[in-house]
Amino acid sequence: MDYFTAFWLALVQGITEFLPISSQAHLVLAGQWLGDVYQGLAFDVVLHAGSLVAVIAYFRHEIFTMLRDWFGTWLGKGATKDSKLGWWVIIGTIPAGVLGILFKDLAEGVLRGEVIMGLALIVFGLLLGLADWKGRGDRDEYSLGLRDVLIIGFAQALALIPGTSRSGITMTAALFLGLSRDAAARFSFLLSIPIIAAASLLLTFDLVREGTDIPWDTLLVGFVVAAVSTYACIHYFLAFIRRIGMQPFVIYRLILGGLLLWFFL
Structure with missing residues (x-):
């Protein structure tokens, strides 16, 4: 893989990872546009690692407080709203983790097609639009209960269907439950941290088993571009939805999904 390809694939990953528009669909399309490119396991690892570093860096204060209070509960210091949120992140990850292991081959095989991606972009895009229009309330993440977290966690598992968007479906569920944008x-974003970390770890194990040569120069380009673009995307996305909302992303999903169905049906 040359530097040009590494740069553009990493940029696509960074921009789309946390937008509700499906990074997986965009990476597949970008790979085809660049000449049916498969970036390989090593590049998958660094793209995930770049996005992980970015989200941890952006929410570093929240993560530090959650971890401090969560570990504090084990030392008898009592529960706080941040320790509770830490538990919710752990519990909310379990459904997607379990179902991801059970249905990994299905998600990477039968479901990985342009038509399914197109349908998922449209169907789950419409759900996101409905949630943003009717379901949005003024609850914050600290008001979540166990039932809420399990609903969001099982919604996250739907992202096994390519084109769904992990961030999109979890935001959709949260909006329907009355959370603010x-x-x-x-x-x-907080819920993504253990999922991305686990995916990176599994990909690393696969990479070690393969024992392939590692092109460190292009991997470094991919890591840096993915990390910087992901960080910027999180910052501007949060500012954008506070003022405008999700509807532009819904429209984008409908157009992209329609184009995929037009070309591949």
């Missing part, structure tokens, strides 16, 4: 996005 800002709170829905923040909890979705």
